[in-house]
Every structure is written in C-alpha cells, then in structure tokens.
Amino acid sequence: MSNAYIEVKNLKKYFQTPTGNLHAVDGLDFSIAKGKTIGVVGESGCGKSTTGRLMTMLLEPTEGEILFNGTDVTKLSHKGMAEYRKKIQIIFQDPFSSLNPRKTVFHSIVEPLDIHRVYRDKAEKENRVYELMELVGLSERFVNSYPHELDGGRRQRIGIARALALSPEFIVCDEPVSALDVSIQAQILNLLKRLQLQFGYTYMFITHDLSVVKHFTEEIMVMYLGQVVEKAPVKQLFANPRHPYTKALLSAIPVPNLKKKKERILLQGEITSPINPKNECRFAARCSFATDECRSSTPEITDLGGGHTVRCFRVHELEEMRP
Numbered sequence: 001m002s003n004a005y006i007e008v009k010n011l012k013k014y015f016q017t018p019t020g021n022l023h024a025v026d027g028l029d030f031s032i033a034k035g036k037t038i039g040v041v042g043e044s045g046c047g048k049s050t051t052g053r054l055m056t057m058l059l060e061p062t063e064g065e066i067l068f069n070g071t072d073v074t075k076l077s078h079k080g081m082a083e084y085r086k087k088i089q090i091i092f093q094d095p096f097s098s099l100n101p102r103k104t105v106f107h108s109i110v111e112p113l114d115i116h117r118v119y120r121d122k123a124e125k126e127n128r129v130y131e132l133m134e135l136v137g138l139s140e141r142f143v144n145s146y147p148h149e150l151d152g153g154r155r156q157r158i159g160i161a162r163a164l165a166l167s168p169e170f171i172v173c174d175e176p177v178s179a180l181d182v183s184i185q186a187q188i189l190n191l192l193k194r195l196q197l198q199f200g201y202t203y204m205f206i207t208h209d210l211s212v213v214k215h216f217t218e219e220i221m222v223m224y225l226g227q228v229v230e231k232a233p234v235k236q237l238f239a240n241p242r243h244p245y246t247k248a249l250l251s252a253i254p255v256p257n258l259k260k261k262k263e264r265i266l267l268q269g270e271i272t273s274p275i276n277p278k279n280e281c282r283f284a285a286r287c288s289f290a291t292d293e294c295r296s297s298t299p300e301i302t303d304l305g306g307g308h309t310v311r312c313f314r315v316h317e318l319e320e321m322r323p
C-alpha cells in the first residue's frame with residue numbers, strides 16, 4: 001500500500017447536459033506528499049477547477065477515490081465529512097466575489113470560526129482574528145474595513161486568512177493570483193510559500209499560467225480536456241517537456257533574454273468537445289504530429305521514469321525526431 005498523504009485514483013466527474021455527458025474530469029491518478037505542492041495547469045475548460053472542487057468535496061465525484069491519509073473521503077459519513085472539511089480549504093481566484101460585500105474584515109475572518117463553533121470565549125476568538133490578520137500581513141487598521149475599501153491584494157489576504165482560520169492541512173489554491181497585478185502576484189505567492197514552510201500545508205495550486213507555478217511547485221500536472229497529458233517534477237517539465245501540448249504551453253511563456261528567443265507554437269484546429277468524447281487522443285485535432293492511430297484510439301499513460309509520465313502514442317518517436 002502506498003503511504004502518500006493524498007492519493008487520487010481514477011477520479012471522474014461527468015456533468016449531464018442536454019446534449020450528453022460532459023467529461024469534465026476523466027480518470028485522474030496522482031498523489032501528493034505531505035507539505036508539498038502539486039501544480040495543475042491547462043487552458044480554460046480543461047477541468048482544473050472541477051478537480052479542485054472534487055478534492056474539497058464541494059462536488060461529488062462520478063467515480064473514483066480520494067484517499068486522505070489512507071481514508072477514502074468520497075465515502076465518509078456526515079460526521080466524517082464535517083471533520084474533513086475543517087482539514088481542507090480552498091482559496092478562490094476572485095476574492096471580491098467570494099467575500100460578502102456587507103461584511104467587514106473582522107466579520108469575514110470570524111465567520112468560519114463561528115460556523116464551526118471553535119471558540120466559546122469571545123476574547124480568545126477576537127485574538128485569533130487578529131493573529132490571522134498578522135499571519136497574512138493585513139494591518140490591524142483594516143479590521144473594520146469593507147472589501148470595496150481594499151485593493152485586490154488585501155482582499156486576497158482576507159480570503160487566505162479565512163482559509164487558515166480552522167488550521168487546515170490541505171489547501172486548494174484555485175488561480176489565487178490571476179486577478180491581481182503582477183507586482184502583487186509575487187507578494188501573495190511569497191506569502192503562500194512562507195505559510196507553507198511555517199505550518200507544513202500541502203497545496204494543490206491551480207493556474208492557467210505555467211510561469212506562475214515554476215518557482216512554486218515541486219510537481220506539475222498538465223491537463224487537457226479532463227485528462228492529465230503530462231506529469232513531471234517541475235524542473236524536468238520545463239527542461240524536457242514531452243507532450244506536444246505542454247511544449248505549446250511552454251512556448252507561450254515570454255523569455256526576458258532576447259538571445260534565447262524561442263519560437264511560439266501556435267495551436268491550430270478546433271478544440272474537441274468534452275461531451276461524449278470519441279475514442280481518440282483528445283489533443284489529436286490540434287496536434288501537428290497526430291496520426292491515424294491518434295484519431296482512432298485513446299493513448300495510455302507512458303511512464304518515462306523519475307516521476308515523469310506522458311499520455312501520447314508518439315512520445316518516444318518524437319524524442320528521436322528532436323533536432
């Protein structure tokens with residue numbers, strides 16, 4: 001038996017739509033070690049947020065297992081689920097829409113403590129709110145401010161303080177910096193990193209932007225239409241991406257050094273529908289290397305060793321073709 005802290009097996013989420021079953025997440029397998037971060041990357045609609053919501057059980061999976069310390073949380077009793085919910089938290093992209101505009105900073109942060117009745121003593125509870133504000137770098141002078149009176153970075157700090165309130169173990173960060181200015185992005189990423197070092201949090205970091213996770217995660221999982229097409233330790237993925245889709249994503253990251261100018265790979269062709277997907281490689285319609293085999297059967301995952309896996313029929317052939 002594996003001793004992974006979090007282990008996900010064959011996780012699926014299908015949504016019923018008027019035209020058929022939409023395969024939002026279609027057979028994910030991965031694990032996360034305690035205190036580490038997994039990055040989940042891919043274009044809009046590939047199933048990143050659905051994966052995050054499944055991990056926090058805000059959505060019920062259609063199939064599959066989510067083992068948390070060896071316990072399958074998809075099968076928890078009502079009481080067991082209440083305990084699990086305290087250990088896992090989610091930080092959303094847009095704190096403005098996830099915060100109640102009529103609640104002050106104090107009331108936003110105290111809410112999870114009240115819902116879970118953590119403190120009987122009022123003074124202790126207030127102290128905890130101030131402690132959380134300090135942890136996330138939010139000055140006490142904002143305690144009675146409303147979200148609209150604060151900038152995006154400070155609003156996200158409230159979102160983080162709320163997520164930390166119940167002392168979680170695992171935090172899903174769903175595009176936590178995408179709505180922020182670049183200068184503020186770095187501050188929030190540094191804060192999340194510092195908190196991880198201080199409290200040993202395990203993170204799932206969801207983003208459409210590979211450059212954001214480069215210095216933040218140990219491992220990256222690239223998703224395309226509900227499936228993982230490539231998973232690797234972060235350095236390996238940036239140094240030697242093997243799936244044509246990962247290569248295209250990486251080619252879109254601007255490089256500051258003009259001498260190292262790289263060619264951007266533009267993806268052409270229509271994105272395959274996630275509704276009742278055919279038996280084919282889901283990337284085939286946009287892949288310039290696709291063959292008849294790619295258009296008539298689904299590739300299995302190839303294990304390249306060292307934690308690097310790829311879902312592509314032609315992975316070895318394409319490596320040989322490299323200049």
Ligand SMILES: Nc1ncnc2c1ncn2[C@@H]1O[C@H](COP(=O)(O)OP(=O)(O)OP(=O)(O)O)[C@@H](O)[C@H]1O
Pocket residue numbers: 015016017022023024042043044045046047048049050051208274
């Ligand atoms: N409640 C729902 N009902 C029907 N379809 C849904 C539902 N939620 C998500 N989907 C569909 O599932 C697919 C995956 O959506 P998801 O939001 O997980 O993608 P994403 O990668 O997070 O995209 P984005 O970055 O735009 O949020 C999309 O095709 C989306 O339209």
